[in-house]
Amino acid sequence: MSFQAKVRSQDGVVTFRLAGELDSRSAPRFHEMITQAVVPAARKLVLQMDELSYMSSAGLRCLVYAHQRAGNGVDIELVGTQPEVAETIRLTGFDRSLIMRAHR
Amino acid sequence: MTSATALLVAEPAACTDELDRALRDDGFEVSHADIDGVESQAADLVLVSASFGLHRIALLSQRLAGPEDSPTVVVFPGEDLEELQACVRGGFDYVVPPFLPALLRTRLTSCRERGRLTRAVEEMAAVASLREYERDLSIAREIQSGFLPDELPCPPGWELAARFRPAKQVAGDFYDGFDLADGRRLGLVVADVCDKGIGAALFMALIRTLVRHTAQHTGTGDPACDIGVEPLRQAVCGTNRYLARNHLRQGYFATLFFGVLDPDTGMLFYINGGHNPPVLARAAGGRFLLEPTGPAVGMMPDSEFAIGQTRLLPGDQLFVYTDGVVEARDNGGGQFGTERMLDLIGRPASCADVLLDRVDERLRRHVGSAEQSDDITMLALRRQVRGRPTGRREAQG
Numbered sequence: 001m002s003f004q005a006k007v008r009s010q011d012g013v014v015t016f017r018l019a020g021e022l023d024s025r026s027a028p029r030f031h032e033m034i035t036q037a038v039v040p041a042a043r044k045l046v047l048q049m050d051e052l053s054y055m056s057s058a059g060l061r062c063l064v065y066a067h068q069r070a071g072n073g074v075d076i077e078l079v080g081t082q083p084e085v086a087e088t089i090r091l092t093g094f095d096r097s098l099i100m101r102a103h104r
Numbered sequence: 105m106t107s108a109t110a111l112l113v114a115e116p117a118a119c120t121d122e123l124d125r126a127l128r129d130d131g132f133e134v135s136h137a138d139i140d141g142v143e144s145q146a147a148d149l150v151l152v153s154a155s156f157g158l159h160r161i162a163l164l165s166q167r168l169a170g171p172e173d174s175p176t177v178v179v180f181p182g183e184d185l186e187e188l189q190a191c192v193r194g195g196f197d198y199v200v201p202p203f204l205p206a207l208l209r210t211r212l213t214s215c216r217e218r219g220r221l222t223r224a225v226e227e228m229a230a231v232a233s234l235r236e237y238e239r240d241l242s243i244a245r246e247i248q249s250g251f252l253p254d255e256l257p258c259p260p261g262w263e264l265a266a267r268f269r270p271a272k273q274v275a276g277d278f279y280d281g282f283d284l285a286d287g288r289r290l291g292l293v294v295a296d297v298c299d300k301g302i303g304a305a306l307f308m309a310l311i312r313t314l315v316r317h318t319a320q321h322t323g324t325g326d327p328a329c330d331i332g333v334e335p336l337r338q339a340v341c342g343t344n345r346y347l348a349r350n351h352l353r354q355g356y357f358a359t360l361f362f363g364v365l366d367p368d369t370g371m372l373f374y375i376n377g378g379h380n381p382p383v384l385a386r387a388a389g390g391r392f393l394l395e396p397t398g399p400a401v402g403m404m405p406d407s408e409f410a411i412g413q414t415r416l417l418p419g420d421q422l423f424v425y426t427d428g429v430v431e432a433r434d435n436g437g438g439q440f441g442t443e444r445m446l447d448l449i450g451r452p453a454s455c456a457d458v459l460l461d462r463v464d465e466r467l468r469r470h471v472g473s474a475e476q477s478d479d480i481t482m483l484a485l486r487r488q489v490r491g492r493p494t495g496r497r498e499a500q501g
Binding site for chain 2: 023024027056057058060061064065068091092093094096097
């Protein structure tokens with residue numbers, strides 16, 4: 001399934017809703033969305049992951065980029081991450097820089 | 105100009121009788137249309153009234169341009185000659201009254217030839233720039249191949265083999281094998297730089313260099329520790345520090361397995377930096393996964409890496425791979441999967457090359473005609489059973 005992403009900002013909380021497959025083909029689009037949406041006023045990022053079925057290392061690179069762009073002290077919360085995607089994140093150790101939640 | 109077709113595009117009210125007559129006299133099959141009613145493949149020659157303005161005419165011309173053959177678009181004056189001038193300045197060819205057949209024929213022939221020439225030049229320029237890009241890429245591939253070992257070292261009693269198949273011209277994966285501590289230890293590395301293409305390839309070259317150089321230029325350190333441990337630790341921690349300090353903003357990181365083997369005892373010290381766990385298949389049965397001992401390299405500045413250790417006994421084999429193996433997709437998008445890979449590795453193999461060929465063959469069959477989506481790298485280390493050398497090297501040597 002092709003990648004889809006929506007973004008919404010409210011009171012400093014930037015929420016991304018991701019669906020489909022985030023790989024090297026779709027990653028540049030998500031990267032651009034992060035650049036646009038993650039501004040200095042952002043104090044928390046929430047990623048709705050439940051409809052994301054696959055994430056390659058290019059997709060993970062986007063999360064690392066979001067983390068750097070948001071800066072220290074800005075929480076990144078991943079909600080409803082599917083087991084295989086969670087495993088990709090866990091394997092690289094990046095889960096330590098994120099908050100993983102089953103539900104909102 | 106046998107059975108050539110001409111389309112006259114003008115405002116419905118405009119009088120184009122003279123032009124129409126001249127074209128017919130010249131053997132054209134003539135039809136008429138308003139500018140919005142023109143379909144692609146409309147005619148060999150499209151004559152447009154300048155009264156539509158440059159912008160609309162340019163859009164029409166764009167719409168008519170096909171991948172193979174585009175009609176020649178020529179403007180003729182409406183009531184305002186200024187409009188015609190604007191079109192001519194915009195690069196369009198033109199005809200002006202009086203529309204006498206002989207004059208018109210000469211003008212149209214030259215318009216058509218000029219149009220063909222312009223298109224030919226544009227196509228040549230596009231092909232030339234593509235060739236230049238392809239040449240650059242093949243140079244990049246060649247340079248990158250210099251960052252992979254020409255051949256892998258192979259201490260007596262051991263087999264070390266690798267397979268490397270990039271998805272594109274250049275890869276983010278790499279593998280390496282080199283002597284450490286004056287040949288008393290063997291270093292082996294498999295790494296996967298995130299993402300792919302040229303960016304990943306540049307970081308591959310950097311990371312490979314940092315890891316190998318640091319490992320080979322670090323002293324053996326504390327005599328109480330194994331002589332391979334300090335080079336291992338320094339190589340991974342140093343590379344992580346360097347990347348985090350100098351390249352964090354670019355957001356590239358690598359998952360990496362670095363093992364240091366003592367060929368005499370079979371002891372293997374390793375760091376797994378966020379990499380797919382290598383599989384240790386025991387000759388006596390059973391598989392063990394060498395799970396991560398730290399995060400991916402270059403991802404965070406303050407990462408810590410623990411040292412793992414295991415021992416290869418005669419007949420044991422270690423299979424190190426990148427995610428391109430388990431995530432290889434068939435035509436329907438189905439992944440090769442960890443289970444299938446583990447099953448292939450678990451079966452006995454006469455030597456490291458046989459094991460890799462087995463996995464590679466099954467992978468190719470799985471992918472079939474689908475496009476290879478990621479770099480595929482595999483490395484196998486096997487300790488031979490003493491007194492019964494069965495490897496290919498022995499057979500040949």
